[in-house]
Amino acid sequence: MSALLEVEELQVSFGGRTAAVRGASFRVEKGETHCLVGESGCGKSVTALAVMSLLARGGQRSAKRMRFAGTDLMSLSDREMVRLRGNRIAMIFQEPMTSLNPAFTIGSQMAEVMTRHKGGTRAAALDRAAELMGRVGITAPGMRLGQFPHQLSGGLRQRVMIAMALMCDPELLIADEPTTALDVTVQAQILRLLAGLKRELGLSILLITHDLGIVARVADHVSVMYAGEVVERAPTAELFRAPQHPYTRGLLSCVPVPGRVQRDRPLGSIPGVVPAIGPGFAGCAFRSRCAHADETCTRTIPRRRAANAHDYLCRLEPDWAELQPA
Amino acid sequence: MTAAIEVENLRCEFRVHTGLMSAEKRVVAVDDVTFSVPAGSVLGIVGESGCGKSTLARLILGLLKPTGGGVLVDGKRLFDLDRKARARLIQPVFQDPFASLNPRRRIKDIVALPLAAQGTFSRAEIERRVGNILERVGLSAAMGERMPAQLSGGQRQRAAIARALVLEPRIVICDEPTSALDVSVQAQILNLLADLRRDLGLTYLFISHNLAVVEHVASEVAVMYLGRFVERNETDALFRTPRHPYTQALLQSVLTPEPGKGVPDIGLGDVMPDPSNIPPGCRFNPRCRIAVERCRHETPAPMVRQPRGMVECHLA
Ligand SMILES: Nc1ncnc2c1ncn2[C@@H]1O[C@H](COP(=O)(O)OP(=O)(O)OP(=O)(O)O)[C@@H](O)[C@H]1O
Ligand SMILES: Nc1ncnc2c1ncn2[C@@H]1O[C@H](COP(=O)(O)OP(=O)(O)OP(=O)(O)O)[C@@H](O)[C@H]1O
Ligand code: SF4
Ligand code: SF4
Ligand SMILES: [Mg+2]
Ligand SMILES: [Mg+2]
Numbered sequence: 001m002s003a004l005l006e007v008e009e010l011q012v013s014f015g016g017r018t019a020a021v022r023g024a025s026f027r028v029e030k031g032e033t034h035c036l037v038g039e040s041g042c043g044k045s046v047t048a049l050a051v052m053s054l055l056a057r058g059g060q061r062s063a064k065r066m067r068f069a070g071t072d073l074m075s076l077s078d079r080e081m082v083r084l085r086g087n088r089i090a091m092i093f094q095e096p097m098t099s100l101n102p103a104f105t106i107g108s109q110m111a112e113v114m115t116r117h118k119g120g121t122r123a124a125a126l127d128r129a130a131e132l133m134g135r136v137g138i139t140a141p142g143m144r145l146g147q148f149p150h151q152l153s154g155g156l157r158q159r160v161m162i163a164m165a166l167m168c169d170p171e172l173l174i175a176d177e178p179t180t181a182l183d184v185t186v187q188a189q190i191l192r193l194l195a196g197l198k199r200e201l202g203l204s205i206l207l208i209t210h211d212l213g214i215v216a217r218v219a220d221h222v223s224v225m226y227a228g229e230v231v232e233r234a235p236t237a238e239l240f241r242a243p244q245h246p247y248t249r250g251l252l253s254c255v256p257v258p259g260r261v262q263r264d265r266p267l268g269s270i271p272g273v274v275p276a277i278g279p280g281f282a283g284c285a286f287r288s289r290c291a292h293a294d295e296t297c298t299r300t301i302p303r304r305r306a307a308n309a310h311d312y313l314c315r316l317e318p319d320w321a322e323l324q325p326a
Numbered sequence: 327m328t329a330a331i332e333v334e335n336l337r338c339e340f341r342v343h344t345g346l347m348s349a350e351k352r353v354v355a356v357d358d359v360t361f362s363v364p365a366g367s368v369l370g371i372v373g374e375s376g377c378g379k380s381t382l383a384r385l386i387l388g389l390l391k392p393t394g395g396g397v398l399v400d401g402k403r404l405f406d407l408d409r410k411a412r413a414r415l416i417q418p419v420f421q422d423p424f425a426s427l428n429p430r431r432r433i434k435d436i437v438a439l440p441l442a443a444q445g446t447f448s449r450a451e452i453e454r455r456v457g458n459i460l461e462r463v464g465l466s467a468a469m470g471e472r473m474p475a476q477l478s479g480g481q482r483q484r485a486a487i488a489r490a491l492v493l494e495p496r497i498v499i500c501d502e503p504t505s506a507l508d509v510s511v512q513a514q515i516l517n518l519l520a521d522l523r524r525d526l527g528l529t530y531l532f533i534s535h536n537l538a539v540v541e542h543v544a545s546e547v548a549v550m551y552l553g554r555f556v557e558r559n560e561t562d563a564l565f566r567t568p569r570h571p572y573t574q575a576l577l578q579s580v581l582t583p584e585p586g587k588g589v590p591d592i593g594l595g596d597v598m599p600d601p602s603n604i605p606p607g608c609r610f611n612p613r614c615r616i617a618v619e620r621c622r623h624e625t626p627a628p629m630v631r632q633p634r635g636m637v638e639c640h641l642a
Contacts, residue, residue: 014476040480040511056475094479094506095425139600143342143351151342154421154502155375177479180505181421183535184579186375191589210508213581217589237585254509256538257582259565263542266520269513273464 003027004172004204005051008065012043012050012228015058019277020046022228022285028172033198033205035215035236037251038225041274044208045094047225048174051206052091053081069171087117090170092161094177094208099161100149106160107145114167125167132163137189154181162190169201176208191218212255216240221309224248227274227285234310242319244304244312246290249321284314292316328401329362330497330529331369331386335395336360338381342602351602355381357553358395363546365400365496368523368530370544370561372537372576376601378553379533380421383501386531387418400496410444417495419487421502421533426486427474434460434470437488444493459488464514479506487515494526501533516543537580541565546634549573552599552609557642559635569631569642571614608640616641 005028012021021043028034036044050061051073066073068089076084085091093099101109110132111125126145133141136159149157158181165173173194179187195218197203209215215222215236222239224232224247232245243249247270254268272289283298284290290297296315305311306318338356355378363369371379384390386397388404397404399416407415417440420426427436434456441452460470463484474482483506490498503519504512516539522528534540540547541561548558549570557570568574578592594613599605605612611621618641626638 018476037508039508040483040506041478045478140602143602147342151340153376153380159375177506181502181535182375183373183576184537184581185575185592185594187535188579188581188589188592189594192591195589210512211581212509212583216583216585217581217587240583240585251508251510252583254513255583256509256513256542258537258541258577258580261538261541263561266517267513267542269517270510276466276468 002030003067004030004069005206006065006067007047007051008063010047010050010061010063010066012046012055012059012061013279014056014060016060017278019279019281020059020228021050021061022277022281024223024225024228024230026223026230026233028204028206029221030204031198031202032220033194033207033218035219035222036206036208036225037210037212037215037222039227039247039251039274040210042225043228044225045176048091048176048206048208051174052085052089053078054085054091083117086113086165087168088170089172089174090165090168092158092165092173092175092178100157102149105146105148106152110145110160110164110167113164117168128167129163132166133160135166136160136163136193137186138163155183155186158182159186159190162193166197170203172204172206173197174206174208177210178207179214180209180211187214194218212252224251227277229285229313231286231314232310232312234306234312238307238310242306242310244306244310244316244318244320245286245314246292246316247286248312250289292320328365329398330365330367330400331363331531332398332401333362333382333386333395334360334397336382336385336392336397337394338378338385338390339393353602354553354604355601356385356392357604359553359555360395361548361555361558363529363531365529366523366527367545368532368543370540370547371531371533371550372535372540372547373550374552374572374599375535377550377599378601379550380501382550383418383499383531383533387416387499388412413440413443413495414493415495416497416499417490417493419483419490419498419500419503421505427482427489429474431473432470433465433472433474433477433485436474437470437485437492440489440493455492456488459492462491462518463488464511480508480511483507484511484515487519491522495528497529497531499531499533502535503532504539505535512539519543537565537577549576552601552604554609554638555636556610556639557637559632559637563632563635569637570610570639571616572610608638610639 008025010024013019049055110129114125130141219236223230226247232248250270284301287293287297336359340353342351438452438456441447544561547564548555551572557573575592607623608621611617626640628636
């Protein structure tokens with residue numbers, strides 16, 4: 001398999017103070033769905049924005065390697081990047097309102113993406129927009145094309161964003177929490193749609209989500225992020241079967257499942273919060289919350305191999321959990 | 327028991343223009359809804375994207391004027407209260423934290439705003455309360471100094487919750503309060519909301535797409551479809567024996583963390599309902615797998631099932 005997107009040791013900081021991403025590495029193979037999961041604030045969106053070269057002002061990125069379809073993304077000019085974005089790489093942003101312009105109708109915004117990259121008439125672009133809106137389950141596309149973003153419910157806006165991302169037939173779709181605003185029936189429909197595009201068009205997807213249910217059902221590979229690092233990478237079934245990193249294990253243990261919820265008990269969570277991490281931080285960033293931390297966890301942590309394509313960042317040996325008394 | 331929220335025959339329509347030549351369409355977002363929420367309880371609302379949940383929330387908050395019907399909050403008519411009194415009584419936590427936080431203010435000033443607007447708190451008191459609530463929602467003092475754009479989605483949602491709770495309102499309308507959060511942080515926030523409810527006797531209206539979360543926090547659950555409550559029941563009963571076919575479809579669509587199972591097709595079809603064109607008869611009939619002829623022309627009346635249970639379906 002060949003990687004469509006390769007990210008190696010990505011670093012992102014803001015104003016030299018916040019180290020938002022600290023050496024994250026992962027690869028999205030052609031035609032696969034790769035999920036990025038992790039705690040709020042761990043750097044998932046910033047990672048995606050760094051790949052797209054869309055970091056907010058003050059954001060600095062560096063990487064040992066960042067390639068898309070063999071092209072070095074770090075060396076592209078702004079103009080070359082503009083040509084790639086929305087075209088060969090499309091992104092669905094976490095907050096749809098930030099990427100929809102409130103002053104223009106849905107139709108004119110969707111048509112603009114297409115005419116900018118692919119040319120053609122506005123009428124043809126609007127036809128394609130209406131077709132894609134139908135595919136993401138929007139009824140009365142004609143009416144919706146004439147509406148402004150604030151007139152749509154959260155879920156409709158998100159479906160518009162998905163349709164807009166597909167306008168130019170991208171090779172890579174980066175989707176940041178694409179279905180969190182949707183109810184579970186529509187979510188299932190959108191995920192089935194994405195799976196169909198992946199199957200039929202070979203679309204590759206980098207999917208950012210907190211929802212481990214989604215991860216389990218759609219991902220081929222998973223990267224788990226914590227405090228700006230990828231702390232565990234594995235094929236999906238393997239990750240759920242034999243998670244190694246204590247953070248991954250904690251995360252998996254607190255997923256509530258309907259019908260199995262214990263209402264009289266608090267919901268399970270990992271105690272504590274992600275520490276503020278400045279430049280020069282060393283050791284494992286999870287140590288203030290980890291039940292297995294010892295003094296070696298303040299030093300450089302090795303990346304260990306648990307199985308084929310499964311590695312993690314922790315002092316503990318593979319399958320440590322089985323060796324521990326319960 | 328007194329009701330914290332009473333809603334009677336509430337209706338909300340939007341007029342939508344669809345281009346130059348075409349006629350104006352009427353979107354019925356909330357269609358003659360009646361319910362009440364006992365003080366100190368939690369009503370969970372679930373339903374399809376676009377079915378009118380946020381519109382209902384905005385009506386109860388007095389942010390939208392209903393086309394018909396009325397809302398009583400704490401026994402008082404919503405529109406008889408002045409803005410300050412309303413703010414002390416009822417507060418929102420919205421779905422989209424980015425849109426609801428002023429991008430040009432520091433987090434701690436955003437959280438202080440409801441207190442400052444009351445005009446009755448000293449500077450020192452405001453500072454103390456803001457400090458307390460930021461700590462309770464898990465934001466450090468340093469985070470309080472930042473602008474909204476400098477926080478992650480989850481951190482912004484905590485700020486929105488801090489702002490809603492800083493006045494210690496009696497009623498909180500939560501519209502997707504934790505959908506931007508990972509499971510662990512979500513659990514922390516929900517446990518916090520539960521603690522506050524117990525300690526302060528709060529009432530919540532809790533809108534969420536996450537059924538496990540609703541099952542955990544709600545005393546009662548209402549299922550909304552195309553502007554109406556099609557089923558309502560005590561939480562345990564609703565999850566144990568969902569009666570409405572739409573409720574059943576919702577529960578079947580939940581993705582449990584079981585790899586290899588794929589995404590189920592629960593047979594609702596790919597066509598979404600259109601609130602500007604509500605089908606005659608039962609509004610769910612074009613998508614219902616068990617629909618009979620009667621469903622196509624006769625609207626099901628609300629049927630009381632248990633002391634508090636209700637369902638709108640001919641066959642339930
Ligand atoms: N413009 C910015 N300036 C300073 N810090 C920032 C900026 N944008 C993000 N950060 C910080 O970078 C870290 C990572 O943020 P990011 O948005 O990537 O989190 P995330 O993993 O996407 O979280 P969530 O799941 O809550 O969306 C956070 O601590 C955040 O506060
Ligand atoms: N200002 C408005 N003008 C026109 N139509 C509107 C307006 N606000 C809401 N609507 C319409 O009313 C319907 C209900 O929207 P609402 O936002 O209440 O849905 P929702 O149940 O909250 O959905 P979601 O789960 O996606 O947030 C939608 O069809 C929406 O397009
Ligand atoms: S390196 Fe140490 S602190 Fe970090 S996860 Fe492993 S045991 Fe815990
Ligand atoms: S009334 Fe008929 S169409 Fe409506 S939900 Fe019941 S069975 Fe289905
Ligand atoms: Mg994010
Ligand atoms: Mg809504």
